[in-house]
Amino acid sequence: MTQAPFPLTRHRRLRATPALRALVRENTLTPSDLIWPVFLMQGTNEAVPIPSMPGVSRLTVDRAVEAAREARSLGIPAICLFPYTAMEHRTGDCAEAWNPDNLSNRAIRAIKDAVPEVAVMTDIALDPYNIDGHDGFVENGEVVNDRTVEALQKMALAQAQAGADILGPSDMMDGRIGAIRRALEAEGFQKVTILSYAAKYASAFYGPFRDAVGASAALKGDKKTYQMDPGNSDEALRLVARDLSEGADMVMVKPGMPYLDICRRVKDEFGVPTFAYQVSGEYAMLRAAALNGWVDGDRVMMESLLAFKRAGCDGILTYFAPAAARAMNG
Template identity: 75%
Template sequence: MRPIQASFPAARFRRTRRTDALRRLTQEYSLTVDDLIWPVFVRDGVNVEEPIHSMPGVLRRSVDNVVKAAEQAAALGIPAICLFPYTDPSLKTEACEEAWNPDNLANRAIRAIKAAVPDIAVMTDVALDPYNSNGHDGLVRNGIILNDETLEALVRMALVQADAGADILGPSDMMDGRIGAMRDALEAAGHKDVAILSYSAKYASAFYGPFRDAVGASGALKGDKKTYQMNPANSDEALRLIERDLREGADMVMVKPGMPYLDICRRVKDAFGVPTYAYQVSGEYSMIKGAADRGWIDGDKAMLESLMCFKRAGCDGILTYFAPAVAKLLQDG
């Protein structure tokens, strides 16, 4: 589109910025509670709310308090909650068997939420790092992250999450072929209505540090994830990955991290026109929250501005730890 406009002084862009009413009338994008997915950390125990030092204001919650968080989200109109488990280190092994235990922490939380708040969508994480003594998203042998052997483990993990009642599976592992393997297994098991929101363009980013603290993976990780997560210098590769995942059966796709990769969000939406999401990851959250807590920026304004930029870049929704705070602000008008 090439806009046609008069020259100055016939054209004055400030005319439509002059009042609040005019600015609202000419606003191109909007942020609503329907755009939000709230990532929540779950841990063992009863009535536990454990602060995460590197993510001010974010908690690890026991299952009973995760249910309360889901009830809070539903009351605020947030459509989905995404679960990430903090697994007891004693349950982490090289074979990652706890990942497909029907009674593991994540699956207990899914069942509890769906029993108490059946209408909220529950999204899960499908990757082995919360259960892996090596801290990696895939199985490891002799320092090599195994792709094809990992697929079987991921499928088993996906099926028990679907059995527990998950509405959306979020494969975040970045193994080749995992979407097709999961989709085939879900169809065969009768879970034809379970959606897949694929972490299709997940970059090997420095912005994940606080998250790894939150799930207890920081100390366990041996090496890095550069052999399976994307090179931050690549853009065209993201489009190839998105196309592959869509062909294999993904219903929705995600770019991760968010703000440093807004150009990727826009390219994906323009190229495919599919439901496109971004994850405002832990490092992005902690930078904004940390600066706000020190009085260096206006926290509410920075939070809302950061989320609006995702919508401007073409995203249909955002995973953000700010979800409840944003929803409250939007409710208050």
């Protein structure tokens, strides 16, 4: 780097006015950087607030369609669906996961019917349907890999059939990306994309999400045998490489803010479309501080999202999506 000595160089010159700051700003945020996660529930014309996520509600399918319309008008390109599954649909065999008419698949169809321009992303993992609350089948107290992957293939095909644009395997089983990609190709779904939750950590920041989808009570034990150890960084690169080699189109790091170092490493190493998930606990802590008047809610929201862009991310899954897009649209 070449720099004249002070006072020939004065760094404050370029910070002196809004115009100059705007001119030299390296990273910016736009509504098209956002994916909006939406929680689904049974029923019609209802929204039930989630206490640990102030400002976020579970929506019935018709209300989720309204959310998709709002996404379109705000310039948010994609929404991601997470179902709150009724207790009677949580079973040992997780069959509801690939039911073509389950809540999630009905919502995909309704949204693609009404607002085809908005991309619909899904979650692929068994936890909403599993009596044990785990992302995979539990046999003799162990989360088993290969049998789970077969179930995830069926789940993926049902979602593709319903019209999903982006499949989001969030389960962290080995071999699932390749298995899902092969199934999609075999069934003629060449255009369906996979955004792999490639580096997903076993995190305490998922707490409010598990309340939102009713998984907190169901979960026995923890997810440390399949989700990553928060102490690891090189392993994230191996997992991203593996998922890309199996046919992932895009990759994700999750959680977000505590793992920006991983986002940067992934982007530098692979240069592929890289996303981060600013998860429920991150949203909850920023909202809680804002509601207490301890921080300026809008400003910490925008600053936290811009940090992902600076770390190299192409986009962010965030519960702030509609609020942030509204703020940007002025």
